[in-house]
Amino acid sequence: MGAVDRSDMMLSSVDCTRKCLKWYKKLFLHSINITLLNAHAMFSTRHTKKTSFANFHLAVIAQLLERYGIVKSIHCDLGNARLQNRHFPVSVPRKPGSTKVGSRRCWVCSHTKQKQAKRKESSYMCPECDVGLCVVPCFKIYHTEATF
Structure with missing residues (x-):
C-alpha cells in the first residue's frame, strides 16, 4: 500500500x-x-x-x-468541573426584542442513559456550564452524578 x-x-x-x-x-x-x-x-x-x-x-x-x-463549550466535563464547583440556576435570558420567556432544552432529559431520552424545554440554566436544566431534579443530577 x-x-x-x-x-x-x-x-x-x-x-x-x-x-x-x-x-x-x-x-x-x-x-x-x-x-x-x-x-x-x-x-x-x-x-x-x-x-x-x-x-x-x-x-x-x-x-x-x-x-x-x-471549558464552557464542552459542558464543564473537562476535569469534572461540573461535579466539583458550586453552581446555581438562573433564568434563561430573553432574546433581544422578544416578549417570550427564554427557554433551552434540558441537558439531562435529552442525554439520559437510564431511561428514554426526551426533549424537554426548561426556562432555567446553569450559567457556568452554559446548559439548560430542569430545576428539579435535573440540576442536582447534572452537578452530582458523573453519569445519568
Whole structure:
C-alpha cells in the first residue's frame, strides 16, 4: 500500500468534513488533519508507547481546550468541573426584542442513559456550564452524578 493510500485510510477514521461545507473550509480542515497526522508520525518515532491516530487526535484536542480555557463549550466535563464547583440556576435570558420567556432544552432529559431520552424545554440554566436544566431534579443530577 502506498503512503498516500495509507494516510487517506488513517484520516478517514477521524474525518470531520461535511457535505455542506464550502470548499475552502474543507481545505482548511484537511490541512489541519494532515498536520495532525504528521505530528502523530513524529510522536510515534519518538515514543515506544503505541497510540492510535484517533486517540492522539482526541488528546491533542483536549490539551488545546485545557490550555486555552474553553471549558464552557464542552459542558464543564473537562476535569469534572461540573461535579466539583458550586453552581446555581438562573433564568434563561430573553432574546433581544422578544416578549417570550427564554427557554433551552434540558441537558439531562435529552442525554439520559437510564431511561428514554426526551426533549424537554426548561426556562432555567446553569450559567457556568452554559446548559439548560430542569430545576428539579435535573440540576442536582447534572452537578452530582458523573453519569445519568
